[in-house]
Ligand code: ADP
């Protein structure tokens with residue numbers, strides 16, 4: 028069966044063929060590189076007496092007893108004996124054909140997981156057939172799959188792919204693999220990993236330290252480095268407007284009207300950005316800075332350089348609340364300087380939107396602030412020169428590309444500044460973000476007091492409520508965040524509503540507001556305004572406030588069911604307080620109602636929050652707890668670029684790939700192109716964003 032060509036019309040494809048495409052398995056080489064998750068050993072028959080609890084084994088035995096019992100539920104119970112021990116086979120769903128095949132006296136071959144209970148050994152729903160027949164010569168691969176794609180079909184497809192794919196070497200001949208054990212050919216490595224001989228060490232296979240695995244991981248890391256470097260070099264061929272601050276111009280004027288002096292770190296990254304803007308190639312820079320580090324003003328200063336030169340800027344933020352806040356802040360800073368700021372959000376009135384679109388198209392609006400609404404097709408800029416993406420990890424690759432596409436000038440690209448409060452650990456910076464320049468604001472504005480974090484059981488809620496009372500008395504404000512998990516949205520909304528009612532009752536005379544994502548936008552806006560203005564004392568909210576909200580007078584953050592949140596989310600939430608001079612605190616309330624225990628990872632997350640306020644340390648721990656795949660999220664990485672290599676354990680191969688990539692591109696461009704094509708195929712377009 029040949030690999031499915033993408034040109035085949037969808038309606039003629041069978042379900043498994045469609046599933047193959049869904050898995051990205053379109054070419055022969057994709058199938059050849061689709062490696063097993065694990066293996067089953069069908070090469071031998073195991074004696075029951077030797078099978079340990081939890082082993083998946085194949086046995087041959089004689090049926091000694093078979094019956095259908097009704098308790099605890101209807102099931103077919105079959106007892107077998109292989110001379111060394113006995114085992115009970117249980118089937119909860121079965122057909123008369125099962126009973127016939129499993130009749131007393133029959134000899135069968137069964138495979139399944141052995142459970143050694145008090146009553147002796149047992150297998151649940153083992154697969155079985157008549158005893159005898161040939162044994163497999165190699166371990167049986169079990170592939171990652173999706174619904175509608177049976178293992179047997181996938182196995183056949185992989186074998187065909189492996190036979191047809193071009194597996195010729197792409198590594199320059201004089202370069203060695205970093206590990207001499209990786210010296211096996213690609214063909215040998217793949218053939219082995221798909222069908223390992225039974226004598227192989229299962230441990231080396233499973234922890235992926237076997238030479239064949241090393242070979243593939245190195246290949247994969249090299250492909251990733253090559254593609255990142257290619258993207259970077261291609262971008263260096265592009266042109267962007269040269270932007271330099273004018274003496275006494277808007278940049279200087281904005282610095283003059285700010286109510287604070289820049290921190291040393293803000294000043295430094297400002298210079299890094301300015302140097303990029305003054306070049307003929309588009310900037311592609313990531314601005315990292317912990318929550319509250321003051322990234323917005325750095326972006327605004329960069330924007331002023333562009334505006335002074337007669338160009339437009341866009342600032343895109345992930346939520347309406349955040350876009351609205353940015354808009355309010357920027358209008359406050361910039362309109363006195365004569366800079367017109369437009370804004371675009373999804374829920375805008377038609378008339379207002381039309382007016383904004385006109386301002387943007389005519390170029391009258393020098394700065395455009397908004398949500399995803401900014402990248403919609405009908406939004407036309409006159410001359411966009413700088414695009415800023417706030418909380419960039421919340422946007423997908425396609426959205427970043429769309430914003431870049433808003434530059435109208437022929438052959439040019441806008442400068443891009445991406446901002447994030449989620450720091451990127453070194454290994455990720457070297458791999459997923461290898462083509463980005465990175466600036467770091469590693470200093471908080473002065474006068475901030477560190478946030479004290481406490482983990483408190485939900486049973487002590489009353490104490491927390493009295494603490495809120497104390498904060499309010501001092502004229503401070505309080506956030507109370509409730510989780511909103513999509514699967515149980517209705518239930519969680521009830522929780523937030525209930526908490527809102529409870530707090531309102533417990534705090535007479537205090538305005539307690541409620542904010543959740545299901546509310547109409549005007550209502551959300553009204554609530555936010557009351558809180559920002561300091562009229563509202565307590566804001567109960569689902570995680571809509573997660574990103575970027577800035578109310579310096581708020582000094583207490585209570586997070587309910589903190590155990591349900593991810594670590595970076597908790598850190599972001601905590602960063603809503605500690606923005607002013609007042610001592611601030613974060614209370615992590617954890618629920619003990621479901622079984623009374625926290626999971627180990629939840630415990631680790633909460634512990635990390637208490638241990639440190641440092642975003643980098645939080646990110647490092649988060650990566651450790653979750654691993655890079657989840658840390659990055661599919662949305663962010665666009666395509667899962669690394670399937671096999673593990674950035675924690677394989678960092679030394681990453682160094683090797685990073686060194687080799689530039690030399691290979693220079694001296695063996697043809698091999699480099701083949702290598703990237705083989706590994707990343709149709710995905711490379713995505714990798715450029
Ligand atoms: P983030 O990096 O999380 O986006 P913001 O840009 O929202 O942080 O800044 C947080 C707060 O700190 C804002 O109120 C901002 O005006 C203020 N701020 C920024 N830079 C300074 C500074 N150098 N000195 C004092 N306050 C600052």
Ligand code: MG
Nearest residue numbers: 322323417575
């Ligand atoms: Mg921000």
